[in-house]
Amino acid sequence: MVNFQLDEMQEMLRELAHEFAVDEIRPNAEHWDLNSEYPKDVINAAHEMGLLNLHISEDYGGPGLGSMEEVLVNEELAWGDPGFATAAYATSLACAPLITGATHEQKDKYLRMVAEDGALASYAVTEPGAGSDVAACKTVAVRDGDDYIINGSKMWITGAGKADWFFVLAKTDPNAGYKGMSGFIVDSNSPGLSLGKKENNMGQRCSDTRSITFDDMRVPAENLCGGSESGGWMNAMKAFDMSRPNIAAHATGLSRAAYEHALQYSGERQTFGKPLHRHQAIQFMLADMKTKIEASRMLTWKSAADSDAGISNTESAAHAKRFAADTAMEVSTDAVQVFGGYGYSEEYPVARLMRGAKVMQIYEGSSQVQRMIIGREITKDL
Ligand SMILES: Cc1cc2nc3c(=O)[nH]c(=O)nc-3n(C[C@H](O)[C@H](O)[C@H](O)COP(=O)(O)OP(=O)(O)OC[C@H]3O[C@@H](n4cnc5c(N)ncnc54)[C@H](O)[C@@H]3O)c2cc1C
DSSP states (O other), X not given: OOOOOOOHHHHHHHHHHHHHIIIIIHHHHHHHHHHTOOOHHHHHHHHHTTOSOTTSOXXXXXXXXXXXXXXXXXXXXXXXXXXXHHHHHHHHHHHHHHXXXXXXXXXXXXXXXXXXXXXXXXXXOXXXXXXXXXXXXXXXXXXXXXXXXXXXXXXXXXXXXXXXXXXXXXXXXTTXXXXXXXXXXXXXXXXXXXXXXXXXXXXXXXXXXXXXXXXXXXXXXXXXXXXXXXXXXXXXXXXHHHHHHHHHHHHHHHHHHHHHHHHHHHHHOEETTEEGGGSHHHHHHHHHHHHHHHHHHHHHHHHHHHHHTTOOOHHHHHHHHHHHHHHHHHHHHHHHHHHGGGGGSTTSHHHHHHHHHHGGGTSSSOHHHHHHHHHHHHHTTO
């Protein structure tokens, strides 16, 4: 049976996240963006409210909720502010490869730290010369007794300046392609680890994005994550099946916020003797925005439901992420159009939303990469 109705617990969780967005996120969003201020206190408050890292199991101190509950919450947080949603979600992304590939001891230490103490973490895979093409990564890890010694650098790492630990992908066998890539859990105070300056990004400016350099950094061999040295890449990629429904939910929340602002404004602004939304060209624009938002949400829910049902969601998560991210860019751009000249000014939130949408087509696998994944999935049995 297909049922699009949420159960009572899901409705309550969504309502809780919405109220949190109204009370704690929206009033601060403009200030955070203008000042590039990391929303640490509000991330802590969201943690205390039980709105973050919902996928950590009860065995490790988390609530053990499903992907569906996570996307409901994430749509609301991004409706509040997409920069906040990204900053707050970085830890969940870092936790994903631990959930799928860490030992009990690793989970008990690092996932518990997140669930119980509100520790923050970052997922560090991209490098200056390797983004979409992860296998081109140059960071190397060499075994030395009970340690690995890691040298290299990472780029564009969300939350890097605030993280207590990192999930890092490095090559233990540079000649073995994907199979030579290994995952490591790295404490942020490891000697040899240094951070770059906070990037001056176009949008989502409250989120902390930095480079990281590893200079003869020692990591205990027991922090190898992913089952074996050769298991790192596959495990790191599996994380995206868990995270992409949430990025799609962020994009849906952003689109919804932009649409709601545009709808309201279209009733307030009069041109040629009637409200903007009485002009059919504007009404059709609003209608298209709404259709695309509904479709984004349905794809997002489908990918989350697949995951919760134990069905491979690689393809459905790619559909959701690609469509919702492209929709966020289109809808926020159209929202600026509905506002006319006022939309182009930072006086109104739609300009910030449009700037914030762009990165959704780039990170967590760009829109082109999602199409590559979908293409691979639909042709693999031919
Ligand atoms: C704000 C921000 C936060 C980020 N946070 C993180 C993080 O926390 N952790 C992390 O590891 N990474 C993070 N990233 C990195 C992000 O995942 C990469 O930027 C992304 O994967 C694209 O890689 P790239 O920038 O190297 O672009 P490239 O890989 O150089 O691609 C450039 C362009 O070419 C396109 N392209 C590339 N190859 C193909 C192809 N084969 N066919 C068609 N088109 C192609 C891409 O879609 C893109 O449009 C973040 C990036 C940003 C901007």
